[in-house]
Amino acid sequence: MTLKKHISVSKQIFIPIAALVLLAVFNLLVDPAFFKISLGHNSAGDPVLTGYLMTILDYGSEVAILAIGMTLVTAASGGQDISVGAAVAIAGSVILRILVGIGGDGSLRAPIFVGFLAACVVSMLFGAFNGMLVAVFKIQPMVATLILYTAGRSIAAWINNNELPIVTDKSFTYFGGFIPGIPIPTPFFLAVVCIVAALLALKFTNLGLYTQAVGINASSSRLNGINPVFIKWLSFVLLGLCVAVVGLIKTSRLSSINYSVIAKDIEMDAILAVALGGNALSGGKFNIMASIMGAYVIQFLTTTLYKFNVSSDALPAYKAVVVILLVVISSPTVKDKLIGLQKRMKQQKGGGQS
């Protein structure tokens, strides 16, 4: 039994790793240049590493950060938050509103961390709103978050009166780009900070145990003194925090914002990361590291598709196929059928030999 447990844990990490290896081998065979990393200089003259792998590390980090929160939401509520893309737009808009403001000249009116803190607060408030609909009013998460999914980008545009503030201060570009002297993209470090924070939270609090207990059996958790409503709500608030970080990265990349395009479809990637990490989308047990692995694997897939000149608009079609394959393979019905088939084949074999 102990052995079995080891297998089941390693199996969860195994899914994203296997997918990663598969993609890597594919790229290696088709074009080994995929793995080339070169040291260059960006427009400011600072040393930067470039290459497809760096792109994956860079953009995968956004998804990885969201995947942390999405994993918690999935585990606690048994559903997913599809409003994260729109929420990122809001967070970014808030940052720009604080830093530059409507009709600003692009110079910073407030320190960056103030803008970021404001974004954190606003994102967590919107997370709290989603969480309230789900936990208190017991609306299915994906439908509850549909509200913000629709309104989010409109709200983001409204915050800045539909203007597109531009930040001219160079230090703002560090978060989505490179810190002078460090050739590795900053989002990766931000992701590491978030991951470490998440792991510490799981280690030094009962967040993990409570979340899983609530996700598996809310009624039983309540009778053990856990407040399932609060835990579900909390997971959405924490996701809000992750959203704020991504909002910072996204706006920093552009030094501005495009309300209808920023973080478009990122919710799909975040959900996919959770699924690819082998976490049940119906909630319960979870593994944060597997989700994070999943996030980078998805970026790997995206980058590979880009390399083959798939346009960004057509990308969802390919990812949709991956999602469907994934959920079909992991669906209990299909699993049962496969096991049944295996048994029958074994029986036939046994029959043939005897």
Added chain:
Amino acid sequence: MKENSVLEMRHIYKCFPGVRALQGVDFTLGKGEIHALMGENGAGKSTLIKVLTGVYEKDEGEIYLDGLDKPAVIRSPQDAQRLGISTVYQEITLCPNLTVAENMYIGRGTGRLTNWKQMNTDADRILTNLGIPAKAQQQLSDCSIAIQQMVAIARAVDMDCKVLILDEPTSSLDESEVEKLFGLMRDLRARGVGIIFVTHFLDQVYEVCDKITVLRDGQLVGEYVIEELPRVKLVAKMLGKELDDMEEIKDETNVYHGDDAYVFEAKGLQSEAGIKPFDFYIKKGEVNGFTGLLGSGRSECVRAIFCADKVTGGTVQMNGKPVKLTKPLDAMKNGIAYLPEDRKLDGIVGDLSVRENIILAAQVLKGFFKPFSRAEANAFADEYIKLLEIKTASADTPIKSLSGGNQQKVILGRWLLTHPEYLILDEPTRGIDIGTKIEIQKLVLKLASEGMSVTFISSETDEMLRTCSRLVVMRDRRVVGELSGFDLTQGKVMETIAGGDAS
């Protein structure tokens, strides 16, 4: 196939992962016969019925029906209906959002269209004939549970069935409704319908049934004509052992010897679950219990004590001091522990390991920011696995893969780990094997002798008589009496449950 039989099941086998639910069971039902299917929880009654009604597919064996020369193929509830087998389940299996008439007629017949007007008239006629106080066009969820159950029966009755299965239909009915149902069953018997009747109430078996088939541990014990099987023998057959094993823990404990300090006292306690306000107390080291029929409100009472349902009124004192309890955590902090009635729904956290399930409550009490270390958790888990002799491969095994009895022990361990002053056990022995039942009863008495106060609830009165020194009797969601000392006899309990109007 025998003459006069309407249904024969031969050598039925059915396995679930880890459980052999049915092992070569035979069952024969005659025309115009009411046949009781008896057995303890987990004996295989429900599985046999679900095989017959197409909910489960059997692994092996044959089912023969009157009028068919070949073995019947039943793969789905539709197949069963088509072959003239209709079923009324214990839990309501109707659609709450449809009307009464729709619930009676949906899923039947072959046409694409239905004459709804005709259907409503027909339904109203049947409801009137059976004396069911419901209207055809009423939404089902607006009816009481008992009426919903009656509607399910009306549906089954109207289907011109050859075989009617009643799976514990009486658990939510009151006496007059049960009488009505029995009248109905006798009518159908006269019309030649074979009726399979599953119930836990022995009285009812002896009142209406012609034959009894007893199952135990998925195997057939035997088929008996009712006159030839007195109650005591029936119980012995169901349990598979004579009553000696249980005798040893009888007697001396029935009188409470402790001091008179109240550990817990409630006045006028009332909850959302719809129980009448009740007073209750328990002393240190006392074992008492709530008794009453299913649905009499006994579970709701203890749920109110633990704040599992929202408390709407009343005052509570712990050790003489008034306390305000509003949620389970408050109760836990005051040293109350509660093992819920529905183990699957309210007790276990299925996918979590045995270890996590054991430490859960204690962990919650310790606090969100103070998780147990791995070593501590392991130590606790090992301690209780050993203490309660929990049969599990390891502490890492998910609790859902344990047997019912062992799951129950894990939950018990969880609450013992919180070292409660007052332990509430709601049906701790339901659906678990007899050996574990006795172990749990012994444990209760041992805990009480060590000073813990325990409230014990069980559907089996003798179990309660054996463990409790005081019984609170419930009827219709109201406390109707309290028994202790020499009044603690089966007869007296029954009498109190039945109440004055019955005698």
Added chain:
Amino acid sequence: MTKAQTAKSGPASAKTKMTDTNLLLLITVIVFIIMYAGAMLFLKKGFLKPQTFLNILNANSALIITSCGMSIVMITGGIDISVGGVVALVSMSCAVYLDYQGGSVFGSLLIALGIGLAFGAVQGFLVAYLDIQPFIVSLAGMFFARGMTTIVHTAPFNVANEAFVALKGARILIPGLGTVTKAGKYVDAYVVLGVPVALLIVVLLFLVLRFTKLGRSFYAVGGNRQSALMLGINVKRTRFLAHLLCGLLAGIGGYVYFLYVGSGSASHAGGMEMNAIASSIIGGTLLSGGVGNIFGTFVGVLSLNTIQNIVSSIGLDDAWWTGITVAGMLCVFLIIQSVLLARKR
């Protein structure tokens, strides 16, 4: 209908409480009437003209059709968020077929139906027979449809096919409801071809849901899947058919949409799934399944657009108000439902 029956079955039924479906429908209808009457009283402007109302129908016949499909799926306890994507894919495919492949109008209609049925069948199979969460399945469906749309053709363009353009321009004049313009010229009120199609579908589905076995099975499955199975309903087939029907309606809706806009574009019908869900919910379809009404959905679509019209006519015509209004209205109705359900239990 219900009233007539209640009256006939005598005084005993007078006590019978209203079913959830009718209660929610009533709320919706009242809200809509108050809203429209209020607009007529206080805002006047266009609301007094019959054509304003007809224009809501003209612009939303596609939404009405897709919302009907959505309602059916939601009544069985599922959801389908791929409909907007399917509508876009249908528009683009038909546009490309008509202008680049020299296809006929009839052929394009077949393409529309084929795409709708294919999406419905695949999604229905995954949901009903493999028991995968409908949301995930249709989320993938939505992304697949959107992605495929750009793969079929990237740039948006207007269809030039003559037969099609003639069909697109066809108007059904309604005598008696016309208005007199400032120049003193009498203008007939009109509806486009999509409107009768949408109305026909509403009536047809209303009857199907109310009077056929299949219709009642949808409700039964949504009310309690396990019970429905025990009552002898083929639950899997019922769920499959609901999704198939929804896909088919998305196909038809897609064609009606195409007929209205007359172009193919990857950004067509953006957020239509959202509007369809919102219309269903406002129309009294319960998210948890088992309760809903096609007529309510129809009123839901009208309410949704009326409130948008009101919002823009009181001066809040910035683009973002639409999204916020829809979301706000949806939020209110969701909470009404949630509270209503909590009260019942």
